[in-house]
Amino acid sequence: MPVAILKKRRLIPGQTSELTLDASHIARKARPGNFVILRVSEKGERIPLTIADTDPQAGTITIVYLVVGKSTAELETLEEGDSILDVCGPLGKPTHIEPCGTVVCVGGGTGIAAMHHIAKGHKAAGNRVITVIGSRCEDLLLFKEELSMFADEVVVTTNDGSCGMQGFVTDGLRMVLDREPSVGEVVAIGPVPMMEAVANLTRPYNVKTTVSLNSIMIDGIGMCGACRVVVGGEVKFACVDGPEFDGHQVDFARMRQRLAAFKPQEELSWAEFRRLRGQEA
Amino acid sequence: MPEQPARERVKNFTEVTTGYTLDMAVAEAARCLQCKKPVCQAGCPVEVPIKAFIGHLQKGDVTAAYKAIRETNSLPAVCGRVCPQEVQCEGACVLAKKGEPVCIGRLERFTADEYAARSACEQLTGDKACPMIREELKVACIGGGPASLTVAGYLSTLGIKVHVYEALHEPGGVLVYGIPEFRLPKAIVKREVQAMTENGVEFHLNWVGGRTITVQDLFDEAFQAVFIGVGAGLPRFLKVPGEDLTGVFSANEYLSRANLGRAYAFPEYDTPPFPGKQVVVVGGGNVAMDAARTAMRMGAEKVSLVYRRTKNEMPCRLEELEHALDEGLHLEILTNPVSFAGDDAGRVTGVTLERMKLGDPDEAGRCTPNCTGEYFDIPCDLAVIAVGTGPNPLLLEATPGLKRNRRGYIEVNEDTGETSMPNVFAGGDIVTGAATVILAMGAGRRAAKEIARRLLGSDAPQDVPPLHGGVLEAQD
Ligand SMILES: Cc1cc2nc3c(=O)[nH]c(=O)nc-3n(C[C@H](O)[C@H](O)[C@H](O)COP(=O)(O)OP(=O)(O)OC[C@H]3O[C@@H](n4cnc5c(N)ncnc54)[C@H](O)[C@@H]3O)c2cc1C
Ligand SMILES: Cc1cc2nc3c(=O)[nH]c(=O)nc-3n(C[C@H](O)[C@H](O)[C@H](O)COP(=O)(O)OP(=O)(O)OC[C@H]3O[C@@H](n4cnc5c(N)ncnc54)[C@H](O)[C@@H]3O)c2cc1C
Ligand code: SF4
Ligand code: FES
Numbered sequence: 001m002p003v004a005i006l007k008k009r010r011l012i013p014g015q016t017s018e019l020t021l022d023a024s025h026i027a028r029k030a031r032p033g034n035f036v037i038l039r040v041s042e043k044g045e046r047i048p049l050t051i052a053d054t055d056p057q058a059g060t061i062t063i064v065y066l067v068v069g070k071s072t073a074e075l076e077t078l079e080e081g082d083s084i085l086d087v088c089g090p091l092g093k094p095t096h097i098e099p100c101g102t103v104v105c106v107g108g109g110t111g112i113a114a115m116h117h118i119a120k121g122h123k124a125a126g127n128r129v130i131t132v133i134g135s136r137c138e139d140l141l142l143f144k145e146e147l148s149m150f151a152d153e154v155v156v157t158t159n160d161g162s163c164g165m166q167g168f169v170t171d172g173l174r175m176v177l178d179r180e181p182s183v184g185e186v187v188a189i190g191p192v193p194m195m196e197a198v199a200n201l202t203r204p205y206n207v208k209t210t211v212s213l214n215s216i217m218i219d220g221i222g223m224c225g226a227c228r229v230v231v232g233g234e235v236k237f238a239c240v241d242g243p244e245f246d247g248h249q250v251d252f253a254r255m256r257q258r259l260a261a262f263k264p265q266e267e268l269s270w271a272e273f274r275r276l277r278g279q280e281a
Numbered sequence: 282m283p284e285q286p287a288r289e290r291v292k293n294f295t296e297v298t299t300g301y302t303l304d305m306a307v308a309e310a311a312r313c314l315q316c317k318k319p320v321c322q323a324g325c326p327v328e329v330p331i332k333a334f335i336g337h338l339q340k341g342d343v344t345a346a347y348k349a350i351r352e353t354n355s356l357p358a359v360c361g362r363v364c365p366q367e368v369q370c371e372g373a374c375v376l377a378k379k380g381e382p383v384c385i386g387r388l389e390r391f392t393a394d395e396y397a398a399r400s401a402c403e404q405l406t407g408d409k410a411c412p413m414i415r416e417e418l419k420v421a422c423i424g425g426g427p428a429s430l431t432v433a434g435y436l437s438t439l440g441i442k443v444h445v446y447e448a449l450h451e452p453g454g455v456l457v458y459g460i461p462e463f464r465l466p467k468a469i470v471k472r473e474v475q476a477m478t479e480n481g482v483e484f485h486l487n488w489v490g491g492r493t494i495t496v497q498d499l500f501d502e503a504f505q506a507v508f509i510g511v512g513a514g515l516p517r518f519l520k521v522p523g524e525d526l527t528g529v530f531s532a533n534e535y536l537s538r539a540n541l542g543r544a545y546a547f548p549e550y551d552t553p554p555f556p557g558k559q560v561v562v563v564g565g566g567n568v569a570m571d572a573a574r575t576a577m578r579m580g581a582e583k584v585s586l587v588y589r590r591t592k593n594e595m596p597c598r599l600e601e602l603e604h605a606l607d608e609g610l611h612l613e614i615l616t617n618p619v620s621f622a623g624d625d626a627g628r629v630t631g632v633t634l635e636r637m638k639l640g641d642p643d644e645a646g647r648c649t650p651n652c653t654g655e656y657f658d659i660p661c662d663l664a665v666i667a668v669g670t671g672p673n674p675l676l677l678e679a680t681p682g683l684k685r686n687r688r689g690y691i692e693v694n695e696d697t698g699e700t701s702m703p704n705v706f707a708g709g710d711i712v713t714g715a716a717t718v719i720l721a722m723g724a725g726r727r728a729a730k731e732i733a734r735r736l737l738g739s740d741a742p743q744d745v746p747p748l749h750g751g752v753l754e755a756q757d
Contacts, residue, residue, distance in 0.1 A: 046450075219449060220456075222515060223533055224537050261528070
């Protein structure tokens with residue numbers, strides 16, 4: 001059943017957008033950490049996107065995506081009033097949220113949007129929430145205002161120093177960890193190298209670190225094993241056992257290799273899409 | 282039955298067997314002896330009135346034949362294609378002793394296809410006998426495979442409103458995501474589903490039982506009964522080193538890409554296939570055959586089937602094995618994978634196999650494979666693991682009240698299909714473990730009968746009536 005797009009915000013024009021979807025059946029059940037699998041059109045691929053926010057009263061969910069290939073580019077062609085052919089969810093185990101004092105939520109790139117929902121959940125559970133967000137430069141920074149509305153502190157890092165601290169999110173995180181002796185948990189969502197760097201950074205601090213793994217998925221209900229990840233030496237299905245796992249246990253090297261499994265086909269697919277749309281650039 | 286030549290078909294996804302013409306069907310039907318005691322019928326899990334339908338075909342009366350089959354079977358076009366007839370109806374046929382049983386499956390397939398093709402005109406005659414749907418009688422099915430479709434089909438013809446909740450974006454279960462197009466064209470499943478929709482069944486696609494909606498939610502929304510048919514879709518792996526390498530797939534993933542995602546038509550369709558030239562498929566069932574034959578059609582140079590027993594013990598349908606061998610399948614029987622090897626990029630490059638030898642028969646009469654300690658390697662750039670599946674866990678985890686058996690499947694009352702939760706029924710692979718389409722349908726039928734009895738009381742028919750023909754072939 002197609003799901004209508006009620007609102008579209010171009011967060012970074014041509015690159016990242018936020019869609020508010022009319023999906024009361026999903027909004028009513030979605031918890032922080034859940035995701036949906038969607039298919040833009042009849043010949044499209046099933047792709048997973050995190051639920052960045054929900055409004056159960058209004059019956060809406062919000063997704064935020066970065067255009068990286070054919071499916072996300074096709075999604076970007078949709079406007080308010082258009083519909084997404086299939087949206088399935090909520091999927092995945094919700095974030096395990098319990099009162100644990102101070103939580104540091106780290107987000108990189110589009111991962112900031114996904115982290116937003118989790119940070120909000122921790123706040124609602126009575127935790128003190130410090131968020132650390134980062135991007136290459138100020139123009140690419142997402143959700144700074146949204147996070148400021150509830151987070152106890154928002155630490156900003158940019159690679160070029162155009163906003164906040166100059167450096168990576170790990171630099172911001174290190175500052176927070178050195179300053180705060182009683183951090184109960186670190187949550188990190190973003191590109192795989194970023195999550196790996198965060199996990200490596202927090203290990204000597206001995207602080208529980210949760211990462212959200214974005215492996216390739218098909219059904220999202222545990223029937224195919226495409227999303228296999230190795231955690232603590234064991235094979236897990238990210239869609240039903242995760243997507244959140246103990247960052248200190250994840251085999252990130254295998255994860256990166258598996259994410260690249262279909263690279264040539266993905267490139268072909270995107271090139272074909274651009275050719276058909278006559279914007280060979 | 283006419284087939285595409287092996288050399289042609291191995292390059293396409295069009296159905297392998299092209300079907301009987303009316304003349305051929307009548308000629309084949311004429312071979313039936315119309316036995317006093319039709320033993321074939323006892324061989325069919327849903328007791329299709331085989332003698333009657335073939336009798337009608339002998340006179341060329343396709344409509345009557347179709348109606349006869351419909352009395353007990355709501356998916357004849359599917360069953361005619363995928364049932365293991367050699368061990369069921371055809372195996373029981375008296376002519377089987379002479380080695381030439383009546384081709385019951387093919388006649389069933391012909392009847393369903395032929396009838397569907399004629400439907401358009403019949404529809405105009407307005408022959409529609411189903412009672413009006415009574416919206417207050419609500420039944421939910423979770424999962425949209427053959428078990429649930431049978432429940433939905435039967436109950437809707439009795440005027441009961443059925444809602445089907447399916448997690449994927451297409452209904453049909455394994456018929457859609459597992460069994461390939463060249464064996465069971467998707468249009469056939471669509472046709473059946475379309476007919477049910479026209480008969481008042483509502484399909485909610487992309488709804489996950491246990492996530493989007495729970496069993497409790499359904500009762501809160503005034504459903505009177507819930508049928509669970511979520512299948513046994515959890516892929517089993519071998520648990521050997523290297524199995525997480527890129528290029529090693531579960532059969533479910535490999536086949537879902539090809540079937541549900543139509544990866545064979547990439548890049549017209551977006552789901553990418555994983556190209557493999559040297560392919561190894563592990564297993565000996567229908568699933569392994571489907572994976573192997575799919576790989577051939579996706580451009581593999583050599584496809585080897587690794588199986589730890591011999592050809593005689595393979596659980597697949599005989600016809601599938603023969604088709605696969607005609608198409609060039611290479612058998613590595615009496616071998617078992619012990620590890621996969623990969624390159625620096627984490628891609629699979631080969632598999633180490635151990636030679637096996639057959640030992641004594643087990644309780645079920647199948648010889649157990651024993652290790653020999655002898656190993657050898659074969660290269661591969663794609664491996665597909667088809668060694669079975671387990672119960673799909675999502676709904677079960679969300680419904681702790683459901684009693685399960687030792688193997689993790691749902692426990693039901695054998696006569697009614699009812700689970701440990703009142704008015705919650707279950708059937709198909711989620712009860713039996715991976716089995717067959719027709720057994721899943723038989724289970725659906727049993728549960729549907731009981732649900733009808735409870736909802737309709739004395740109005741319920743003694744036996745479930747046929748899903749009336751006139752509404753079934755609406756499409757085409
Ligand atoms: C649980 C989960 C949550 C996610 N949340 C978000 C989010 O909130 N915002 C966001 O922008 N992205 C998110 N992603 C990643 C997003 O799914 C991919 O960016 C998207 O599938 C890319 O598709 P494409 O066709 O545009 O690009 P492609 O060119 O097909 O692929 C680009 C890269 O995306 C990954 N990818 C490709 N196909 C899939 C697939 N079917 N499933 C998963 N990954 C794939 C691969 O690493 C690939 O190299 C999430 C992924 C997962 C698993
Ligand atoms: C590749 C392959 C080839 C086969 N070949 C043959 C053959 O030739 N002949 C034969 O007789 N049998 C064959 N079988 C077996 C046969 O397909 C199955 O026994 C039969 O489909 C079982 O039917 P079912 O309705 O119980 O479940 P399924 O067909 O498995 O359908 C279950 C459905 O439930 C959905 N689902 C799962 N979890 C949820 C949830 N939580 N919420 C909502 N929906 C959910 C699934 O997406 C699926 O659509 C084959 C199986 C496979 C995999
Ligand atoms: S349903 Fe299957 S077993 Fe029964 S008669 Fe038809 S082909 Fe034979
Ligand atoms: S996506 Fe298929 S099992 Fe996780």
